[in-house]
Amino acid sequence: MATKNRVKMLFPSNSENVGIARIVAAAFAAQVDLTLSDLEEIKVAVSEAVSNAVIHGYGDNAGEIEFEMTLDTDSLEFIVTDSGKGIADIALARQPSYSSDPERMGLGFVFMESFMDRLIVESEVGRGTTVKMLKKYCIDQKH
Amino acid sequence: MNISTLNKQGVLIVRVEGELDMHVADEFRHTVDDALDSCGAKHMLLNLKGVTFIDSSGLGVILGRYKKISALGGKMNAANVRPQVARIFECSGLLRIIRLCASESEALESL
Numbered sequence: 001m002a003t004k005n006r007v008k009m010l011f012p013s014n015s016e017n018v019g020i021a022r023i024v025a026a027a028f029a030a031q032v033d034l035t036l037s038d039l040e041e042i043k044v045a046v047s048e049a050v051s052n053a054v055i056h057g058y059g060d061n062a063g064e065i066e067f068e069m070t071l072d073t074d075s076l077e078f079i080v081t082d083s084g085k086g087i088a089d090i091a092l093a094r095q096p097s098y099s100s101d102p103e104r105m106g107l108g109f110v111f112m113e114s115f116m117d118r119l120i121v122e123s124e125v126g127r128g129t130t131v132k133m134l135k136k137y138c139i140d141q142k143h
Numbered sequence: 144m145n146i147s148t149l150n151k152q153g154v155l156i157v158r159v160e161g162e163l164d165m166h167v168a169d170e171f172r173h174t175v176d177d178a179l180d181s182c183g184a185k186h187m188l189l190n191l192k193g194v195t196f197i198d199s200s201g202l203g204v205i206l207g208r209y210k211k212i213s214a215l216g217g218k219m220n221a222a223n224v225r226p227q228v229a230r231i232f233e234c235s236g237l238l239r240i241i242r243l244c245a246s247e248s249e250a251l252e253s254l
Contacts, residue, residue: 015166022196040227047198051165103172103207107199107235114234 005031005071013058013065013082015051021067021080022047028069029076032137041115042078042135048108049080049131057084057129075117076135083128090121145193146171148178154254155184156247160193163201171204176211185217186254190247192223202235209240218242222250 007028011017025046026039034042046067053065066081087093094113099106113119118134144161157175161167179187187208209219220242224232232238244250 015164018164018166019162037227037230040230043196044198044231047164047196047200051198051200055165099203101203103168104203105199105206105235107202111199111231111234 002073003070004073007069009067011065011067013054013063013084015054017065018047018050018054021050021065024067025069025078028071029135031071032076034137038135038137042076045112045115045133045135046078046080048111049078049133052108052131053080053082053084053129056087057082059085074136074139076137078116078133078135079130080133081128081130086125086127087121087123087129088125090123094121144170146174148174148182150178150182150184151251153184154186154188154251155179155182156188156190156251158190158192162196163194163204164196164198165200168200168204171201172207175208179208179211185212185215187212187217187219188247188250188254189219189221189241190223190250191221191225191228194225194228197228197231199235202231202237205241206237209237213240218254220244220250220253222247 022043026043029039029042063083068079070077092098094109096110097106112133116133117136120132123129144167147158149156155178212219222244224243244253
């Protein structure tokens with residue numbers, strides 16, 4: 001898998017930046033021939049990952065979020081890293097309907113998992129969380 | 144996000160435009176809850192014609208309002224939902240409790 005392009009962003013954990021990150025992700029993904037529905041799925045998954053970093057990673061304490069996008073020959077990778085409080089039990093957090101807040105649906109990881117082809121979550125309490133999402137694309141789709 | 148509310152025959156009509164995510168979830172919640180508290184409507188109709196994006200934060204704040212009105216016997220439906228937004232609704236399971244309608248008038252009739 002040769003890397004064809006890579007963009008890395010660093011931004012503070014403001015809620016405004018959730019929208020900016022997903023728009024940039026869609027623009028990055030548009031380098032390859034994806035369907036509108038694939039692009040929409042990428043936007044939702046990125047929105048969930050960055051929202052998690054803002055809400056759960058940092059909460060009331062502002063911090064920096066790193067967002068890295070890589071284009072390979074057959075896949076797009078999106079990596080969201082925060083240096084927030086981390087997740088104690090990743091398996092539990094990834095379960096549907098798991099949420100620390102009644103106003104939330106607990107669907108963040110579910111959407112990331114169902115809209116991407118691979119989801120890897122690495123976390124250490126007190127150190128932060130890294131979410132890696134991979135979306136495969138078919139080269140044959142290119143016209 | 145732009146949001147406006149209107150009370151029509153006991154139904155709170157909420158018209159939303161823009162992207163429904165965590166950035167606007169608090170504003171959505173406050174605006175709708177204030178309107179519900181002041182007009183005393185039983186049912187709610189969400190007109191999502193201008194909503195171009197929704198994620199789980201947006202769905203969560205809608206679910207929160209649904210819980211509020213359903214606790215008092217009210218129903219909620221949504222009109223003019225764009226296909227990409229409808230798909231996220233479907234994935235979330237919210238369509239089991241919120242009915243999608245083609246137009247505001249159809250949605251009003253079904254409440």
